[in-house]
Amino acid sequence: MNDDDVNIGNFSCPLPMGEYDFITMAHGGGGKIMNNLIDKMFMKTFSNNIIQQKHDGAIFEIGKQKFAFTTDSYVVNPIFFPGGDIGELAVYGTVNDLSMCGAIPLFLSLAIIMEEGFPVKDLEKIVNSIRKATDTANVKIITGDTKVVEKGKGDGIFINTSGIGIINEKIRIFPQNIKKGDLILLNGDIGRHGTAIMTSRENLDIESNIKSDCAPLNGIVKRLIDEDIEIHCLRDLTRGGLGSALNEIATQTELEIEIDGKEINVIEEVKGICEILGIDPIHIANEGRFIAFVAKDDAEKALKILRKEKVTGKYASIIGIVKDRYEKGIVTLKSITGAKRILDMLSGEQLPRIC
Amino acid sequence: MKLLDEYRDPEKVVEYLDAIKKIVNRRHNIMEICGGQTHTIVKYGIDEIIPDKINLIHGPGCPVCVTPLEKIDKAIEIASTQNVIFCSFGDMLRVPGSKSDLLREKAKGNDVRIVYSPMDAVRIAKENPKKEIVFFAVGFETTAPPNAMAVYTANNKNINNFSVLVSHVLVPPAIKVILDSKEAQVNGFLAAGHVCTVMGYKEYENISEEYKVPIVVTGFEPMDILQGLFMCIKLLENGENKVENQYSRAVTREGNSKAKEIINEIFSVCDRKWRGIGEIKQSGYKLNSKYEKYDAEIKFGVIDYSVEEPSECICGLILQGLKKPSDCSLFGTKCTPEHPYGATMVSTEGACSAYYLYKEKKLK
Numbered sequence: 001m002n003d004d005d006v007n008i009g010n011f012s013c014p015l016p017m018g019e020y021d022f023i024t025m026a027h028g029g030g031g032k033i034m035n036n037l038i039d040k041m042f043m044k045t046f047s048n049n050i051i052q053q054k055h056d057g058a059i060f061e062i063g064k065q066k067f068a069f070t071t072d073s074y075v076v077n078p079i080f081f082p083g084g085d086i087g088e089l090a091v092y093g094t095v096n097d098l099s100m101c102g103a104i105p106l107f108l109s110l111a112i113i114m115e116e117g118f119p120v121k122d123l124e125k126i127v128n129s130i131r132k133a134t135d136t137a138n139v140k141i142i143t144g145d146t147k148v149v150e151k152g153k154g155d156g157i158f159i160n161t162s163g164i165g166i167i168n169e170k171i172r173i174f175p176q177n178i179k180k181g182d183l184i185l186l187n188g189d190i191g192r193h194g195t196a197i198m199t200s201r202e203n204l205d206i207e208s209n210i211k212s213d214c215a216p217l218n219g220i221v222k223r224l225i226d227e228d229i230e231i232h233c234l235r236d237l238t239r240g241g242l243g244s245a246l247n248e249i250a251t252q253t254e255l256e257i258e259i260d261g262k263e264i265n266v267i268e269e270v271k272g273i274c275e276i277l278g279i280d281p282i283h284i285a286n287e288g289r290f291i292a293f294v295a296k297d298d299a300e301k302a303l304k305i306l307r308k309e310k311v312t313g314k315y316a317s318i319i320g321i322v323k324d325r326y327e328k329g330i331v332t333l334k335s336i337t338g339a340k341r342i343l344d345m346l347s348g349e350q351l352p353r354i355c
Numbered sequence: 356m357k358l359l360d361e362y363r364d365p366e367k368v369v370e371y372l373d374a375i376k377k378i379v380n381r382r383h384n385i386m387e388i389c390g391g392q393t394h395t396i397v398k399y400g401i402d403e404i405i406p407d408k409i410n411l412i413h414g415p416g417c418p419v420c421v422t423p424l425e426k427i428d429k430a431i432e433i434a435s436t437q438n439v440i441f442c443s444f445g446d447m448l449r450v451p452g453s454k455s456d457l458l459r460e461k462a463k464g465n466d467v468r469i470v471y472s473p474m475d476a477v478r479i480a481k482e483n484p485k486k487e488i489v490f491f492a493v494g495f496e497t498t499a500p501p502n503a504m505a506v507y508t509a510n511n512k513n514i515n516n517f518s519v520l521v522s523h524v525l526v527p528p529a530i531k532v533i534l535d536s537k538e539a540q541v542n543g544f545l546a547a548g549h550v551c552t553v554m555g556y557k558e559y560e561n562i563s564e565e566y567k568v569p570i571v572v573t574g575f576e577p578m579d580i581l582q583g584l585f586m587c588i589k590l591l592e593n594g595e596n597k598v599e600n601q602y603s604r605a606v607t608r609e610g611n612s613k614a615k616e617i618i619n620e621i622f623s624v625c626d627r628k629w630r631g632i633g634e635i636k637q638s639g640y641k642l643n644s645k646y647e648k649y650d651a652e653i654k655f656g657v658i659d660y661s662v663e664e665p666s667e668c669i670c671g672l673i674l675q676g677l678k679k680p681s682d683c684s685l686f687g688t689k690c691t692p693e694h695p696y697g698a699t700m701v702s703t704e705g706a707c708s709a710y711y712l713y714k715e716k717k718l719k
Contacts (some may be wrong), residue, residue, distance in 0.1 A: 009378040022462040033693055093660040198408060262365070282641075336365040337372075339400020 018174065024199060030239025031346035035248070035338035054252050055174050056100035056235060059167065066169060068103035071162035076286065079126070079156060083211030086159055088124035091133035093238070094163040094218045098220040100234040100290060105135070105137065110129035110144040110161055115154040126157065137216035139163070139324030144154045171225065175252045177232040183299035184257065184320040185292045187220065188213065188312030189265040190242055194284030195273045201232060210269050213312065215288030220309060229302045237286040240346060241340060244283070244333075246320075247345035250329030257345060258321035259333045267315075283346045288312070293322065362576030371581040372404060375588060378491030383591050384540050385584065386533070386589045386676050388526060389547035390704025391575045393513035396625040399577045405584065412676035413454035413709075415529050416547050418522075418673060419446050421629040425660035426522045429611040432478045433489050433520065434460050434467050440483060442476040444493040444498075445469045448702045453662045462628075473505035480509065480517035490653045492519040497549040499640060500614035505619035507647050508640070518651040521641060524627055526550050527558050528638035534566045538677055543587040545573040545580070548602035553618075556611025559598045567596045574602040608628055621646055630698045631664065631671030670697035673706055680710040687711060 017284035027035040030330045043051065050058045079086040091108065098105040106108060110130065133142055143278070149319060168319050192213040235245045243338050246329070250257045266281045267275075279298045289312075299318055321325030333343040361367075393413045396402050402411050415421055423572040431452050434441035439455070448457040448469065461467035466486075470476050473490050480488035492502040502519065509517040520542045526547060536605050559570045569590035573583030590597065600606055609669055618640070627639025640643055642650050652658050664671075667685055672678040680686050680699065690696035692708055699705035703712070 020459075022459060024458050024462040026458065036693070137584045335365050335577075336400045337368045337401060338365070339406050340401045341400050343399065344712050 016141050016279070021104055024192070026347070028239075029039055029088070029346070030244050031283075031353045033347060035345070038210055042159070046054050053176075054175055054248070057095040057103070057163075057165075059101050059103075059174060064169070066167040066171075068098050068101035068165045068167055069162070069287065070097040071160065072097060073158060073160040074198065075155070075158050077155060078197075078200055079122070081200045081212055082209075083192070085126060085129050087129035088133045089214055090115045090159040091137060091139070092287060094161040095137045095139055096217045096236045096287075096290070098163050098165040099216075099220075099221040100173070100233065100236050101165070101167060102171040102221070102234065104337065105139045105165040105218050106223070107142045108134070108139055108161050108163045110141045111159070112145070112149075112326040113147045113149060113154055113158040113160075115149055115156055116151040118156055123157070126159075133192060134214070137218055156159050161314060164304045167274035169224075169245055173231050173234055175233050178249065178255065178293045178294070179232060180322055181296050182244075182254070182293045182317050184231055184259070185240070185294055185299065185302055185306060186289065186319045187217075187292075187306045187309065187316050187317065188289055189267050189270070189280035189315035190237065190289055191270040191274065191284040193287040194241070195270045195281075197285070198277070199273060205333055206273060207267055210267075210271060210273070211337070213286055213288035217288065217290055219291075223305055224292065224302055227301065227305055229298045229305070230293065231292055231302075233293040234290055235292040239285050241283045241285055242289075242347050243280075243343055246331045246343065247329070249293075250326070250331050252329070254255075254325055256323040256326040256329070256331050257320055258323050258340075259331060261333050263317045263319045265315040265317060275286055282343065291319070304317055361549065362574075362578040367578055367582065368404075371578065371585060375581065375585050376406055376681060377408075378585070378589055378592055379406045380592060382410070383588060383592075384410045384412055385464045385540045385543045385545065385612040386412040386414045387545040387573070387580070388414040388419065388530070388550070389545075389575070390415040390702065390706070390709075391549070392416075392545060392547070392573065392580060393706050394709050395575055395577060395580055395702050397713045400713075401577060401580055402447075409584065412430055412541060413673070413679075413706040414544075414676060415632065415674040416495065416526065416550075417699070417704040417706075418498070418524060418542050418700050419450055420608070420670070420698040421524055421632065422427065422447070422493055422522045422703045423628040423700070424453055425518070426664045427456070427653065427658055428454070428662055429459060429657040430491055430520055431455055431460055432578045432657055433651055434465050435463075436655060438486055440466045440471045440479055440486050440488045441491070442468050442473075442479060442488060442491065444471075446702050446704075447491055447493055449695070449700065452697055455512070470551050473502050474508065477509050477512075477514060477517055480514050481512070484516060486516060487654075487657075488517050490517070490519045492521045492523060493524055495524055495550050495552045496618075497547075497552070499618045499622060500553060503617045506646055507581065507617060509649060510646065514542070515648070519642070519650045520651040521622075523622065523629075523640035523690075524629060525624070525638050525640070527562060527704055528635050529629070529632075530559075530562055531566075532632065532635055533563070533675055536677075537677060539675060541568070541676060542601070543568060543591050544570045545583045545587060546570050546598075548572060548574040548579070548606060548706050551576075551600075551602065551606040551610065553611050553614045555608050556598050556600060556606065557608055563596050563598050569596050570598045572600045572602050573608050574605070589605065613692045629674070631668075631674045633671075666687070667698065668697035670705075671708065673697075673699050680707040681714075683707070
């Protein structure tokens with residue numbers, strides 16, 4: 001193929017360059033700036049009917065079988081943190097994205113990029129942890145890749161996993177299936193993963209016992225499905241936390257979502273650290289929490305199932321309801337004063353305040 | 356331990372609201388000084404549940420917002436100097452200067468670091484003797500003691516590769532500017548609890564007496580704000596002009612004498628330019644001459660800078676309580692938290708940012 005075969009004449013970068021000339025940390029922060037980048041650059045460039053689902057994974061059919069397919073990269077720092085490590089995260093994160101499509105996760109790929117000088121003993125620890133996590137989540141690593149970059153050109157280790165799962169033909173779990181009147185369930189308290197990571201970073205002199213909530217969600221999703229709960233949509237709360245997850249769905253469906261602030265549980269230790277840092281747990285990352293949009297009549301039954309989960313179950317709650325159509329979508333939150341306000345997606349990263 | 360739940364108790368909210376409703380007879384304009392208070396008011400919808408006769412005006416107490424444009428430009432110039440590690444509190448990173456912001460400078464490869472305490476910057480200086488470490492010393496009286504302590508410690512330990520870019524501002528002179536303005540119609544103030552934790556409220560007594568205006572030192576939780584409002588409204592209804600202390604769990608009349616001591620050791624009062632407002636006499640801190648070698652402006656030769664602020668932006672009027680964010684033609688269109696045009700949109704404590712986050716779209 002020579003250069004003449006490539007037609008790039010009509011291609012222009014869809015992201016207005018006046019806004020940012022360089023990628024900043026905010027472009028990966030899970031907030032509006034990241035979503036803008038995805039919409040204006042990737043979605044426009046790769047536009048097709050599957051990617052437009054904007055779900056945690058892509059849902060498609062081959063023959064008569066429905067599949068879910070997803071990919072995720074893991075760059076967490078520190079790589080070992082209270083309650084987990086980058087390996088466990090790389091398995092559960094991808095398993096959870098598949099679970100949010102209502103799929104049974106089956107196979108994962110594993111790609112590792114290491115920096116020259118990375119200790120083999122740490123790699124061993126991570127690989128063992130990956131093995132343990134795949135056993136727990138009942139998935140198999142079936143292909144992989146290893147690359148090493150020069151010292152200084154990577155931060156220790158980065159991991160990418162892709163995953164594939166099968167979906168029962170009756171299951172229809174995606175944002176467009178959400179209906180007015182659906183109740184929204186949350187499977188536990190929020191903010192543990194983000195605060196565990198923040199407090200384990202060396203530049204922050206706060207001691208805490210908070211552990212990441214890092215856990216596979218395919219088990220609990222299967223239990224909900226097996227009990228015939230009418231689930232319309234699922235979304236796990238990762239970067240950007242509950243605030244981003246709700247806003248993504250409201251925007252995609254152009255619905256109003258109303259949340260009751262007092263139903264959202266946050267353990268005291270997480271609350272305390274958030275107060276010190278001046279950040280809101282509603283925007284903090286989780287790795288084992290999800291919201292379920294469930295038909296109103298099934299909500300109580302679903303809550304009972306969530307409540308049976310070991311550690312987090314007691315914090316499960318019904319946090320809100322889907323209201324009418326709303327142009328471009330909106331999430332509102334009833335505060336303790338009874339006043340209703342907007343719960344917006346964060347712009348970029350949450351930055352600790354001055355005072 | 357229940358950290359703050361008692362100050363966020365829905366039942367008590369109703370109690371205080373009822374108490375406020377009972378005593379309000381006349382219309383009152385009350386200004387909350389601090390951006391943290393503005394944030395609580397808008398986040399919890401306090402402005403929407405209080406009686407219509409009470410008009411809340413959002414004051415200038417957001418240090419990020421009032422840091423002048425040229426100071427940000429100076430920070431950017433220093434941060435992009437070779438061999439410099441520029442340390443700052445997180446929320447200063449997004450503040451736009453005239454051309455760029457610190458986040459973008461960081462993205463370009465400059466060593467810009469978020470620290471949680473100025474003492475972290477001193478530690479970084481000690482660990483990197485071949486680098487120059489600069490800390491962006493921003494804030495009201497609240498952050499002055501730790502910032503002073505950092506300079507004091509560096510001096511004691513003979514750490515000479517450390518300096519501070521000082522942009523400290525003081526609350527009382529700003530209150531006077533607002534009260535001197537012919538347009539402003541503030542009847543009462545909620546003073547900033549954290550500032551008074553350091554400084555006490557003795558200095559507010561003269562202002563209250565001279566301008567015949569009640570001032571209530573107030574905290575930051577929903578219950579604090581409601582109680583502060585109740586106390587202020589009661590004083591206004593009774594025609595009493597004095598200072599009262601709602602935030603007694605943290606504030607005394609005399610303030611924190613140790614903290615004031617270290618401030619006086621390191622800093623002295625100077626004229627200071629405020630973003631959107633202009634120069635206010637005797638409204639800031641500068642380093643005392645004894646500590647001049649820690650002055651980053653001198654060290655990096657960035658003293659003479661003058662930048663025009665964009666004329667369309669009304670954040671100066673908002674900071675003085677003369678306009679509300681929704682009065683601005685740029686609000687929510689040209690000026691958003693992703694691309695802030697004016698200072699009050701940058702920090703989550705800025706009035707525009709609080710309005711955008713919680714009231715951006717008209718609720719049905």
